[in-house]
Amino acid sequence: MRQALPKPILLPVIWLIALLLAAPLAQAQEGHMQVLKLQGSSVSLPANGAGFHELVRQYAKEPSQWILQFQKLPNRAEQEQLQNAGIRLLAYLGNQCYVAWVQPDIVSATPLLRSAVPMEAAWKISTTLAESLRSTSPVSVVVSCVPGTTEQQLQQVLEGLDGKLDGRALKNAGLYQCTLPGTKIQSLAAWQRLAAISAAHEPVPLNLQSGRATKANVAQASVAAGGYGLLGDSIAVGVGDNTSALYHIDTRDRVTNFNFFPYSNHGQHTNGTAGGAGIVDPAALGFAPHVSLLDHAYTNVWTQTREMESFYNMSVTNNSYANVVGSCTAAGTYDLYSQYLDSVTLNYPNVLHVFAAGNDGNMTCSPYPAGFGTVCGGFQTSKNVLVVANSAKNYVIASGSSKGPVKDGRLRPEISAIGSSVYSTIGNNSYLSAGGTSMASPQVTGGTALLQQHYKRLHSGTYPTAVLTKALLMNGALDLGNAGPDYKYGYGMMDLQRSLAMIDSAHWATGSISNGNNQTPVSITVPANTAQLKVMLVWADPPASTSASTQLVNDLDLKVTDPASTVHLPLVLTPSNPNAVAVASADHLNNSEQVVISNPASGSYSVGVSGYSVPFGPQSYVVVYDIVPKGIVITSPFKDGAYKANDASNSLGIYWTADASSNTFTIEYSTNNGSTWTTLSGSVPASDRYYNWTPSSGINSAQCLLRITRNVSLETATVGPFTINDQPTLSLSSSQCPGYVNLQWTSVT
Numbered sequence: 001m002r003q004a005l006p007k008p009i010l011l012p013v014i015w016l017i018a019l020l021l022a023a024p025l026a027q028a029q030e031g032h033m034q035v036l037k038l039q040g041s042s043v044s045l046p047a048n049g050a051g052f053h054e055l056v057r058q059y060a061k062e063p064s065q066w067i068l069q070f071q072k073l074p075n076r077a078e079q080e081q082l083q084n085a086g087i088r089l090l091a092y093l094g095n096q097c098y099v100a101w102v103q104p105d106i107v108s109a110t111p112l113l114r115s116a117v118p119m120e121a122a123w124k125i126s127t128t129l130a131e132s133l134r135s136t137s138p139v140s141v142v143v144s145c146v147p148g149t150t151e152q153q154l155q156q157v158l159e160g161l162d163g164k165l166d167g168r169a170l171k172n173a174g175l176y177q178c179t180l181p182g183t184k185i186q187s188l189a190a191w192q193r194l195a196a197i198s199a200a201h202e203p204v205p206l207n208l209q210s211g212r213a214t215k216a217n218v219a220q221a222s223v224a225a226g227g228y229g230l231l232g233d234s235i236a237v238g239v240g241d242n243t244s245a246l247y248h249i250d251t252r253d254r255v256t257n258f259n260f261f262p263y264s265n266h267g268q269h270t271n272g273t274a275g276g277a278g279i280v281d282p283a284a285l286g287f288a289p290h291v292s293l294l295d296h297a298y299t300n301v302w303t304q305t306r307e308m309e310s311f312y313n314m315s316v317t318n319n320s321y322a323n324v325v326g327s328c329t330a331a332g333t334y335d336l337y338s339q340y341l342d343s344v345t346l347n348y349p350n351v352l353h354v355f356a357a358g359n360d361g362n363m364t365c366s367p368y369p370a371g372f373g374t375v376c377g378g379f380q381t382s383k384n385v386l387v388v389a390n391s392a393k394n395y396v397i398a399s400g401s402s403k404g405p406v407k408d409g410r411l412r413p414e415i416s417a418i419g420s421s422v423y424s425t426i427g428n429n430s431y432l433s434a435g436g437t438s439m440a441s442p443q444v445t446g447g448t449a450l451l452q453q454h455y456k457r458l459h460s461g462t463y464p465t466a467v468l469t470k471a472l473l474m475n476g477a478l479d480l481g482n483a484g485p486d487y488k489y490g491y492g493m494m495d496l497q498r499s500l501a502m503i504d505s506a507h508w509a510t511g512s513i514s515n516g517n518n519q520t521p522v523s524i525t526v527p528a529n530t531a532q533l534k535v536m537l538v539w540a541d542p543p544a545s546t547s548a549s550t551q552l553v554n555d556l557d558l559k560v561t562d563p564a565s566t567v568h569l570p571l572v573l574t575p576s577n578p579n580a581v582a583v584a585s586a587d588h589l590n591n592s593e594q595v596v597i598s599n600p601a602s603g604s605y606s607v608g609v610s611g612y613s614v615p616f617g618p619q620s621y622v623v624v625y626d627i628v629p630k631g632i633v634i635t636s637p638f639k640d641g642a643y644k645a646n647d648a649s650n651s652l653g654i655y656w657t658a659d660a661s662s663n664t665f666t667i668e669y670s671t672n673n674g675s676t677w678t679t680l681s682g683s684v685p686a687s688d689r690y691y692n693w694t695p696s697s698g699i700n701s702a703q704c705l706l707r708i709t710r711n712v713s714l715e716t717a718t719v720g721p722f723t724i725n726d727q728p729t730l731s732l733s734s735s736q737c738p739g740y741v742n743l744q745w746t747s748v749t
Helices: 007-033 049-059 076-084 151-159 182-190 216-220 265-275 305-312 336-347 437-458 466-476 496-504
Strands: 035-038 041-044 064-070 087-094 097-102 113-118 138-145 164-168 175-181 194-199 236-241 255-257 292-297 314-319 352-356 386-391 415-418 422-426 430-434 508-513 518-526 530-538 555-561 592-598 603-613 619-629 632-636 642-644 654-658 665-670 678-684 701-710 715-725 730-732 743-745
Touching: 035 087, 049 064, 049 113, 064 087, 076 087, 138 151, 138 182, 138 336, 151 164, 151 175, 175 182, 175 336, 182 194, 194 336, 216 437, 216 496, 216 632, 236 265, 236 305, 236 437, 265 292, 265 422, 265 430, 265 437, 292 305, 305 314, 305 336, 314 437, 336 352, 352 437, 352 466, 386 437, 386 466, 415 437, 422 437, 437 466, 437 496, 466 496, 466 508, 466 530, 466 592, 466 619, 496 619, 508 518, 508 603, 518 530, 518 619, 530 555, 530 603, 555 592, 555 619, 603 619, 632 701, 632 715, 654 701
Parallel strands: 236 292, 236 314, 255 292, 314 352, 352 386, 386 415, 642 715
Antiparallel strands: 035 041, 064 097, 064 113, 087 097, 138 175, 138 194, 164 175, 422 430, 508 619, 518 603, 530 592, 530 619, 555 603, 632 654, 665 678, 665 701, 701 715, 730 743
C-alpha cells in the first residue's frame, strides 16, 4: 500500500516552484531597468548607484547634469532630502529616471539610487535640429538652462562659439533665442548649465452655421425659450493673432488692443467668430457676442497670462497659429515651446489656452497612413492646452484638418468644431466665409466663455479651473467618427448643451493623489433609461523633458465599477494603427482618460483613480461625468428662433441628438402649428444627426414646427414654434426730405 507524502514536505516544493517562477519575472524587471528610451536614442543604465558620490567626485569639479534612476520613485520628502544632499531633480524621463542637477560635493549616495549616467550633449538636442548640426551657417535656436543660470553666463558661452544671444524667445518665459553656427550646437549642448535646445520659429497664421452644430444656439437662446441666455458677459477672451479686431463694428467697441501688427483678414475673422455681435449681418453672430476681447500678437497672449488675468480677468485664449507648418519632421514634436506652455497652465490654473490643430491633414508623414501624424509641433503638443480639429457643418472632418497622433502617441486633436465655410468679420465692416482649423478654434474659445459665464453664475462669481473647463468640453462632446476617441475628431464635436448640463448637475469631483495610492472620488447613481454613462479623468501634467521619449510625467489611471462589479477601463487608441477603433485598456500616454458605458444598468457606479506612476506628486485631478438620457432632442431649429427662407448659403440646418439605434428617422415640418405636416425625408440614416434644409420662399409663418420620428419604434420629438420668413428687400425711397432718410422695403406675406 502506497503511503501518502507527508504534508510538511510540500512546503519546500511550493517555495521552490515559486522561486523558479519568480526568477524570470525578476530578470525581466531588471532587464527593463537597464535601458532608458529617449527621443532618437537609448541609454544603458548600469547598476552603479551605490558608488555615485565617488563617481561624481571623479567626474566633475563643478555642478553637472546626470540621469539618475531610482529603485522606486522618491516621494516629496525623499526629494527634499536629496536636494539637501546636493541632488536637485529637474525633470522626469520615464522608467524611474530623472534629469538631476548634482553638486560636486554631495554628502553621500542614496540607498534608493540604482543607476547614474552623465547627461550627454546629444540627448539635450531636439531631433528637429538634426539637419542643422552639419550647417556652418547661422542657425536660430531656443534654449533653456538649469535654474539659477544667468543671462550673462549664457552670453559668455555663446561668444566663445561664434554665437550671439538674441533675447528672450517668449515674453516672460525662461527661454532664450540664440544664433550660432549649426556645427557649434553640439558644443553649446555640452555646457553643463544648458538644459535643452530646440529649433526657433516665428508663429504663422493657420489659413486656409457653426453655432447650431455645436449647440451654441442652445446656450445663447433665452431662458424663456428653453436656453441659457449666455452671451459671454463678464468674460475676457484673449486672442493671439496677426491683427486686432478694431476693424469691424461687430467687435471694435469691446477690444483692448495690444497687437502691433497691421490689418489682416485672419485676425479680424477669428475675433469675430469668438465674439462678433452680428450688428451689420446677424448671420455672422459670434459664439460669445458680449465678451471683452484682449488682442495680442500671437504668443504674447499667453506669455502674458499673469498680467492679463490679474488686470483684465482673462480666462481663455484663442491661438489660431503654429510654429511650423508643412513639415513632417516638426509635426507632433514636443519641444521647449510645448514645455513652457505646460508650465503656464500649472502657474495660472484658471486660464484655458485653445489651439488650432493645423491644416496639414493632406500630408503623408511616415510611418503613418496618409493624413495621420500631422498635428503641428510645438504649441499644439503641449499636454495642458485644448487642441481643435476642423469639421464641416455636416459633421464630416475636413480632409485638411491635421490628425494625430503626436510623436509619442498621445491623442491630438482633442475636440472638433465647425471650421469649413465659417462666416465672420473682416475689415471695413464686411464679412467673409473662410475655412481651416483657425476658424474652428475660436468657436471652442467662444464656447468656453459661455461655459465659464454659466459656472460663475452658479458659483458666486468664481471661475472654473482650466482642467475642469477642458474636461467638461471634452466629455460633453458628441462622439463622431470611430466609436470613442480617435485621431481625427478627438473626443468628438463640441456639444455645449451636454457640457452645460454637467455644470447644472454639478457632475464632477476633484482630488489629489500620490504615487501608488488609490482613491474613490465619487459614486454615481445612474437612473433607468440612460443611453450612456461617460466618465472622464483629466489633470494638468507637469512639463516633460524634451529629451524624454514619452511626455506623460504623472500617470494616473481611471476605472469605473458597475453594480455587477464589472470593471470598465478607458478607451485607448493604438498609435501604430491610427485608424483602429479605441479599445478598453489602461492608458499610460495621455493626461485625459474616458470610460464610456452604453445602455448602463441602473444603480450605483464607483469611480476609481489610482496613482500608477507619480514622480512629481501629489497630483491634483478632476473627474467629470455625464448621464446621457435616451430619446431624441432637437437642438436646431430652436423655439422662438427666426430663420431666412430660400438662402442656400445659410441653410437652416437641422441638428438633433439621439441614442444609438439601427432605425432610420423621418423629418417633417409644419407651417400652421401642427395642423398639417410636410415630409422632408422618411429615410434619414440611423447614424446621422444633421439634415440640410433650405426652406422654400413663401412660407412666411411664425407658427412653424419641426418633428423627428425614429422609424419602427415611433419615438418622436417636436420643437417650435419658430419663424421662417423671406427677407425683405430694403431700398431708398424716391422721395427724400432734408435731414431725414426715407426707406422702403418689399412686403412679406
